[in-house]
Amino acid sequence: MSRRRDGSQHQAHLITQDAREAPPQATGAREASPQLVARAREAFGWGADVVVTAGPRGALGQIWQVETGAARYALKEIFAEPPSEAMVEAELDFTRRAAGAGVRMPASLPDRSGRYLLPAPGGGWLRLYAWVDLRPVDPAGRATPDELGALLARLHRCAPAMSVEAGGGEPDPWYDRVPAPGAWERAAASGAEWARRLAERLARLPELAAAVAPADPAALIMCHRDLHPENVLAGPGGGLVVVDWDNLGPAAPARELAQALFDWFCDGPGPDLDAMRRMYDAYVREGGPGRITGPADFSMLVASQLNFLLVQAGVALDPEAEPRHRAWAEREIDETLRRLPDPRWLAQALDLLGGGRAQATEP
Known part of the structure; x- marks a missing residue:
C-alpha cells in the first residue's frame, strides 16, 4: 500500500508477489498497447525483439517488464500527473547520494535523448529503470x-x-x-x-x-x-x-x-x-x-x-x-x-x- 496522493504502487520489479499486492489480472491490467511499445522502442533504441509483459501496478501506475535480447528493464507507465523536471533532478541527486552511502536501488535510465521522463501515446508518461529481481522482506524476520x-x-x-x-x-x-x-x-x-x-x-x-x-x-x-x-x-x-x-x-x-x-x-x-x-x-x-x-x-x-x-x-x-x-x-x-x-x-x-x-x- 502506498500513501501517495496518486496511489501508485511501487516500481518494484517483483518475481515473488507479496500477498498484499494483487497480481496484474486481479486489477484489470491489460497488455501493453502496440503504440506504447513502439514509442518505447523508438525512444530507447530497442530492436524488434522486444517482449513486454505486465508487472505490478497501482491505482495510477503500471510496471511493464521489458525483455530485449539479454537485457531486461522495468518500464513505468504513469497514469497521473508526472513528476516535474525538478523532482526528477532531485531524485537523481538523492539516489546518487544514497548509492554512495551504500543504499541499493534500481537505476533510473534515460532515453537516447537524455530524457528521464517522456510522454506516452494516448496520454500518460513513461520512465525506465533497470530490472532487479526482488522479493518481499518478512517484517517478522529476525534481522x-x-x-x-x-x-x-x-x-x-x-x-x-x-x-x-x-x-x-x-x-x-x-x-x-x-x-x-x-x-x-x-x-x-x-x-x-x-x-x-x-x-x-x-x-x-x-x-x-x-x-x-x-x-x-x-x-x-x-x-x-x-x-x-x-x-x-x-x-x-x-x-x-x-x-x-x-x-x-x-x-x-x-x-x-x-x-x-x-x-x-x-x-x-x-x-x-x-x-x-x-x-x-x-x-x-x-x-x-x-x-x-x-x-x-x-x-x-x-x-x-x-x-x-x-x-x-x-x-x-x-x-x-x-x-x-x-x-x-x-x-x-x-x-x-x-x-x-x-x-x-x-x-x-x-x-x-x-x-x-x-x-x-x-x-
Whole structure:
C-alpha cells in the first residue's frame, strides 16, 4: 500500500508477489498497447525483439517488464500527473547520494535523448529503470528490524537539508495536515461495504489527529517519504533495495522514522513493540539523526494515512473511475482501515521510544 496522493504502487520489479499486492489480472491490467511499445522502442533504441509483459501496478501506475535480447528493464507507465523536471533532478541527486552511502536501488535510465521522463501515446508518461529481481522482506524476520534501522540511518545521514519541495513550493501538507471532519461525510454515509468500519474509526479521529502539526522548517531534510514494505524489498543476495522514489521531499527525520516503524511493525491488532525498539536502536547506533520525543513526531504517519484513505474512498465511489482503479481502491481502503493506528498504539510507542532512548542500547 502506498500513501501517495496518486496511489501508485511501487516500481518494484517483483518475481515473488507479496500477498498484499494483487497480481496484474486481479486489477484489470491489460497488455501493453502496440503504440506504447513502439514509442518505447523508438525512444530507447530497442530492436524488434522486444517482449513486454505486465508487472505490478497501482491505482495510477503500471510496471511493464521489458525483455530485449539479454537485457531486461522495468518500464513505468504513469497514469497521473508526472513528476516535474525538478523532482526528477532531485531524485537523481538523492539516489546518487544514497548509492554512495551504500543504499541499493534500481537505476533510473534515460532515453537516447537524455530524457528521464517522456510522454506516452494516448496520454500518460513513461520512465525506465533497470530490472532487479526482488522479493518481499518478512517484517517478522529476525534481522529485519536491525537492517531497516541501519538502512534508514544511511538515508538520513546522506540527505541534504531541504526546507521546500523540489519545485520550490512549501512542504506538501499531505504529510502534516489531516482532512477536515466534513470531508468524510460522503464516504461514511455511502453504504459501501467499508463505510461502517470507516465511521467507527472516525469516532476516534479527533484524538488521533490532535498532535498533527507542521514540522520545524529548520529540521527538514530530503526524505524518501514512502518506505513501507512494498517499497523496501530484498534483492539478489538478500540485501535491502529501495524502490519508488517518486515521493521524495522535505520531512523531519524523526517523523519518517516514526512512520516507518508503524508501516513495518503494526499490521493489526497492535504494534510489535519489540521490533520497533530494535529498529529504533539500530537506527541510532548507525548514526541516524532522528529522535522520537513527542506526539507530533507521528504527524507524518497519521496525516499521510488519513489523506490516502480519503483519496481512495473518493476513487472507490467515483462512477466514472475505471473499474480497475475502483477495485484497487477498495483493497487499499480495507488495508488502510486495518492498519490505521489507534491513539493507544502511538502512546505505547512513545512511552517505549521517547526521551529515554536517545542513546542506543543493545537488543
